Amino acid sequence: MRTGAEIVWACLRAEGVDTVFGYPGGAVIPLYDALHSSGIRHILTRHEQGAIFAAGGYARSTGKVGVAIATSGPGATNLVTGIADAKMDSVPLVCITGQVRTSLIGTDAFQETDVFGMTLPLTKWNRLVVSTEEIPEVVAEGFHIARSGRPGPVLLDFPVDLLKGKADVRIPVTHRPKLGPRWPNSAKADFPAPALRSLLLSSAKPTALVGAGVKLAGAHLALQRLLDDLQVPTGATLHGLGAVPEEKPYFLGLVGMHGSHAANVALNEADLLLVFGARLDDRVTGDPSKFAPGARIVHLEIDRSQMHRVRSYELPIVGNLADTIPQFHEAIADLRLPDWSEWKKTIAELRSGERNGSGRALPALHLFDELYALLPENAIVVVDVGQHQMWAAQRYRAHSPRGFITSGGLGAMGFALPGAIGVQLARPDARVVCISGDGGIQMNIQELATIRRYGLAIKVLILDNKFLGMVRQWQQLFYSRNYAETDLSDNPDFVTLAAAYGIRGRRIGVDPAQANGLPADTPDVLKRFLDSPDPELLVFECPREANVFPMVPSGAAISEMLLEEN
Amino acid sequence: MQEANTARYQFQLAYYNRQGTLMRILGIVTRRGLDLPYVHAEPCGDVHKVTVRVAVNPKQLGQLCREWSVTPDVVEIGEPIQVIGTWNAFQRARSRVSAKMRRLAKGESPRQPRRSALARLFAFVPSR
Numbered sequence: 001m002r003t004g005a006e007i008v009w010a011c012l013r014a015e016g017v018d019t020v021f022g023y024p025g026g027a028v029i030p031l032y033d034a035l036h037s038s039g040i041r042h043i044l045t046r047h048e049q050g051a052i053f054a055a056g057g058y059a060r061s062t063g064k065v066g067v068a069i070a071t072s073g074p075g076a077t078n079l080v081t082g083i084a085d086a087k088m089d090s091v092p093l094v095c096i097t098g099q100v101r102t103s104l105i106g107t108d109a110f111q112e113t114d115v116f117g118m119t120l121p122l123t124k125w126n127r128l129v130v131s132t133e134e135i136p137e138v139v140a141e142g143f144h145i146a147r148s149g150r151p152g153p154v155l156l157d158f159p160v161d162l163l164k165g166k167a168d169v170r171i172p173v174t175h176r177p178k179l180g181p182r183w184p185n186s187a188k189a190d191f192p193a194p195a196l197r198s199l200l201l202s203s204a205k206p207t208a209l210v211g212a213g214v215k216l217a218g219a220h221l222a223l224q225r226l227l228d229d230l231q232v233p234t235g236a237t238l239h240g241l242g243a244v245p246e247e248k249p250y251f252l253g254l255v256g257m258h259g260s261h262a263a264n265v266a267l268n269e270a271d272l273l274l275v276f277g278a279r280l281d282d283r284v285t286g287d288p289s290k291f292a293p294g295a296r297i298v299h300l301e302i303d304r305s306q307m308h309r310v311r312s313y314e315l316p317i318v319g320n321l322a323d324t325i326p327q328f329h330e331a332i333a334d335l336r337l338p339d340w341s342e343w344k345k346t347i348a349e350l351r352s353g354e355r356n357g358s359g360r361a362l363p364a365l366h367l368f369d370e371l372y373a374l375l376p377e378n379a380i381v382v383v384d385v386g387q388h389q390m391w392a393a394q395r396y397r398a399h400s401p402r403g404f405i406t407s408g409g410l411g412a413m414g415f416a417l418p419g420a421i422g423v424q425l426a427r428p429d430a431r432v433v434c435i436s437g438d439g440g441i442q443m444n445i446q447e448l449a450t451i452r453r454y455g456l457a458i459k460v461l462i463l464d465n466k467f468l469g470m471v472r473q474w475q476q477l478f479y480s481r482n483y484a485e486t487d488l489s490d491n492p493d494f495v496t497l498a499a500a501y502g503i504r505g506r507r508i509g510v511d512p513a514q515a516n517g518l519p520a521d522t523p524d525v526l527k528r529f530l531d532s533p534d535p536e537l538l539v540f541e542c543p544r545e546a547n548v549f550p551m552v553p554s555g556a557a558i559s560e561m562l563l564e565e566n
Numbered sequence: 567m568q569e570a571n572t573a574r575y576q577f578q579l580a581y582y583n584r585q586g587t588l589m590r591i592l593g594i595v596t597r598r599g600l601d602l603p604y605v606h607a608e609p610c611g612d613v614h615k616v617t618v619r620v621a622v623n624p625k626q627l628g629q630l631c632r633e634w635s636v637t638p639d640v641v642e643i644g645e646p647i648q649v650i651g652t653w654n655a656f657q658r659a660r661s662r663v664s665a666k667m668r669r670l671a672k673g674e675s676p677r678q679p680r681r682s683a684l685a686r687l688f689a690f691v692p693s694r
Contacts, residue, residue, distance in 0.1 A: 308628055
């Protein structure tokens with residue numbers, strides 16, 4: 001006979017879990033009481049949101065299921081933003097929450113909250129566990145759902161009396177419970193090769209768009225082989241960055257709201273759009289009714305619910321991209337493709353003619369160029385949300401498919417610092433750089449203590465413009481410079497703050513005398529920052545009113561880009 | 567007040583009646599700000615079926631079906647049927663939906679939607 005808590009740990013071990021992130025509380029004390037004999041490493045963060053973002057970073061950098069633990073009530077509610085983030089970005093997570101004892105459920109007991117009901121629309125699946133005996137089956141089902149098909153978050157809510165109760169159970173479970181949905185199995189015989197060939201043969205301006213689905217399926221190499229043969233202009237979504245190396249001549253960089261001019265023109269003027277594992281959300285399409293108006297769309301995607309978001313597609317192909325991309329390649333293997341040289345030349349000229357940044361943002365852009373040039377092959381950058389996120393994405397040079405990690409769909413400020421903790425723990429060999437703004441860093445700055453506690457050599461780069469920069473940019477451009485409540489000029493001294501957490505920090509600013517706007521010793525400063533075996537913090541005092549360009553105004557077509565200020 | 571570009575539809579879904587499944591099915595409707603004038607759920611053999619009537623525009627019609635189709639424990643989605651008349655006047659249509667539900671009631675194994683009129687809503691679905 002084992003206690004429910006011991007059963008939970010044994011189930012986690014059976015699922016291959018080696019690390020969990022959490023924060024104890026009354027309803028999960030039995031779980032923590034049994035932790036010491038579990039053989040699983042527990043990482044104590046300083047806030048439940050830190051725990052779930054760290055679990056998200058762990059999952060995003062490895063593809064494995066991340067696990068976060070919190071107590072009932074406020075512990076559980078503090079997980080909610082991280083759950084929504086994981087749902088939007090297809091991150092496999094299993095969240096374990098404590099619940100008040102069964103007899104108290106529904107009585108508004110101390111630290112009781114209906115986290116099951118609260119997370120119904122945010123999770124792929126959730127469950128309030130009702131008996132100690134069912135724990136093995138529920139955990140197995142939760143992990144299966146979290147990692148199958150399009151990955152996502154699962155929440156399992158354990159009343160404290162069930163964690164203390166005892167049962168004689170078999171682990172691992174020997175059967176899989178009946179489940180829906182059944183994800184498509186991408187049978188080769190059903191691949192619509194004739195229709196695809198016909199669309200390719202009749203196109204004059206084909207363009208490819210790469211999204212996160214390619215990386216989630218581990219299909220980036222298969223895609224590169226396909227695109228090497230097609231040689232069509234190719235852009236990437238924020239989460240697609242890294243799937244196609246920067247040096248590929250057909251690669252145009254980021255698409256969408258702050259994408260490259262060439263990439264957005266290629267998308268907008270295409271007569272055939274090949275979409276690989278991207279949702280075509282509004283940050284990519286701009287006004288959906290004006291998106292790629294002349295294009296027929298071939299959409300390869302595992303999640304049926306993401307089809308036809310913009311309009312009804314000519315050729316939706318639902319399946320695992322690890323299957324459907326090779327099937328695509330095989331379907332066109334003997335095809336004599338049309339001559340697309342004029343189209344490719346037009347887009348290549350646009351790409352080569354793009355300005356290398358302009359205005360007040362130049363020093364920040366050059367800082368990213370210097371940083372990326374110094375990063376080793378195994379580097380992973382974990383980026384927060386805001387202007388720095390877009391600059392970091394615009395200048396990103398792919399090092400690996402999972403080398404650029406950020407909260408894209410939900411856009412959750414405060415993700416980067418705890419996210420980097422999860423990444424560093426999952427990938428101790430990798431150089432992990434957390435890039436954040438002065439707003440975002442303060443949303444989870446308490447996790448500097450976690451970095452210190454576990455001696456993680458994470459490099460934290462803060463772009464400090466003493467504004468909520470992206471909101472301020474919109475206020476400047478679209479709200480007559482009414483900078484309502486976005487001024488953060490009373491920010492704390494981040495270097496002193498880092499010192500209080502036992503982390504060394506330093507500060508650099510701009511140098512107008514230099515062509516790139518950066519102090520002459522910036523490369524040396526960055527090298528020391530990156531090479532140190534300890535955690536380091538570097539504050540870059542960014543020009544206050546620097547803006548991100550190009551920019552597609554909200555609700556405009558992606559062809560209506562503002563290329564630069566004025 | 568029904569919006570101009572909407573039409574009233576009846577949907578029927580079969581699902582495993584486990585915690586939260588019905589709420590997930592209905593949540594996919596309510597997250598779009600749509601009213602639920604008619605919902606009826608009942609056992610149907612080894613599974614349950616729910617009948618939902620709702621006014622949707624053509625875009626929402628496809629969205630609902632596609633989202634339901636990837637909801638855990640939803641095992642069958644019948645073809646939507648347009649509701650003519652008042653919400654209450656539409657009674658137990660003899661349709662392919664009912665046929666599917668009767669099959670499920672007999673204990674036959676549920677299956678995912680295959681190539682059919684539903685294909686226009688679900689996109690290409692490889693056979694299994």
